[in-house]
Amino acid sequence: MKALLVYPEFPDTYWSFRHALSLEGRRSAFPPLGLLTVSAMMPESWERRLVDMNVQTLKPADVEWADVVFASAMLVQKDSLRHVVGLCKSRGKRVVVGGPYVSTGAEQMPEADHIFVGEAETTFPDFINDFERGTAKRIYKADVRPALSAAPIPDFRLANLGRYGAMAVQYSRGCPFQCEFCDIIEIYGRVPRTKSNEQMLTELDALRRAGWRGMVFIVDDNFIGNKRNVRRLLPELAEWSERHSYPFAFITEASVNLADDDELLGGMRRAGFRRVFLGIETPVEESLKETQKTQNLRRDLLGSVKRIQSHGMEVMAGFIVGFDSDPEDIFERQIQFIRESAIPLAMVGLLMALPDTQLWRRLEREGRLLQESTGNNTDCTLNYVPKMDAGRLVEGYKSILRTIYSPHEYYQRSLDCMERVVNVVTEPRRGDSVGDAAALVRVLLRLGVRDEARGEFWRYMYRAVVEHREKFAVAVMLAALGYHFRKVTEEYCK
């Protein structure tokens, strides 16, 4: 059997990191971990090929080669997914789809032959049996969410690792909180399930043996969702990292209450965590209450960010405008918060009602739902009727983006961030010094020569070298990322 695994194209968004990755000589941020996991569950005898359309073109010959095509997608990839499914069906291929988009709306993909709703660890073996007997069903949905002991080591060999900016592994699924807009808790549940320490370290060994060095994103919905298990993992992870001379710098996502736990913070630092993405959403208490973000309520959010930074981790964060309770001055308040937080990578989005969420159901009841969202909460579209005038909301949103990603503001936040985040271990490099040197030349040429904000860039680099010499690589990387954010902002705020 010949299986073609296809990952549809993303639009160009903040999260695509495209303008920064091209300076680094990479094509996409992360490989498609869902498909690599599905591949690892296929029979040994099956031949497999991966086409991640974010790093290579899907050619008609790839489709011709296959007996069956497997595709995975988020909502934001739906147009590309539709194109892939259409192309494969027009060539008479069987098509199997899964991932978050069809998991929250299986009816969206009538052309596909087989649809996986939710996680596939327990349903995929059934599908393989049925498929080989010619009795495969249209929909596969597990009655209960699988234990992660059933998750195989992802088939990392299938991806061309050199084309990606970072690798991805997963430790847990699910999150105990209940934010109104979140679809994670609908898809992956509110009881966080984790892999065993042994599973986790075996996966990391597999990545290390595959030759990967550099950033590894632990793509959990909330890394500290199951604190008890994380406490047991961290000492072993730290020991593993030390034994292998810190081959990876870890990034993950966590809830803000991470700041309350010195043991976890210290453990993460020792294990080699360098960046944490937090869901801050808004500094406005009323809006946090409205959206049921209880873990952020009645807390000094700026102090929490600072505390995490003081443990050697750069904070990235998500912010949202468009809540019913947002006051008139919400835009200035978000800008002020982001400025004071020293968070260079502040992902600000418009509130978006994702299918099958509490927010979706409330807005539907209130008759305020307009259409399915694009899945991209930064493209300045709204899929619900906001309380604030829609035009004012979108203009205010754009004013945040223009301000926080203007060269002066961004470079200043990056300097503030380097000041606060003190690392003891140097960033792991990929062992490709020619590639690193070429990337540096590209950044210097683009930002220091061709860019109209080159004056700001050189002032920033001067201060970075004088004040944070040991963080030169981080300073260059932050500059490249800032350039990406600025370019995407110019696109959105035309």
Ligand code: B12
């Ligand atoms: C890593 C990640 C990313 C990476 C993408 C990496 C990549 N190449 O895929 C980055 C950081 C770039 C990213 C970006 C975005 N993301 Co994202 N991301 C994730 C995250 C945290 C982990 C994904 C992952 O690797 N999971 C691990 C794998 C093993 O799980 P899985 O994909 O679900 O796969 C399992 C099953 O679904 C199933 N399966 C999956 N595919 C298939 C296919 C077949 C054929 C079969 C049989 C089974 C199957 O089998 C797997 C094993 O059980 C998820 C949350 C989550 N828990 O998944 C959000 C998530 C997928 N992202 C989401 C969103 C909204 C986004 C953004 C749009 C954010 C934004 N606001 O702009 C952007 C869009 C990207 C862009 N460029 O525009 C949403 C999607 C919602 C939806 N309904 O579509 C999620 C669910 C999180 C959330 N609620 O915010 N994301």
Ligand code: SF4
């Ligand atoms: S903390 Fe994050 S993952 Fe958990 S429910 Fe809230 S938005 Fe979802």
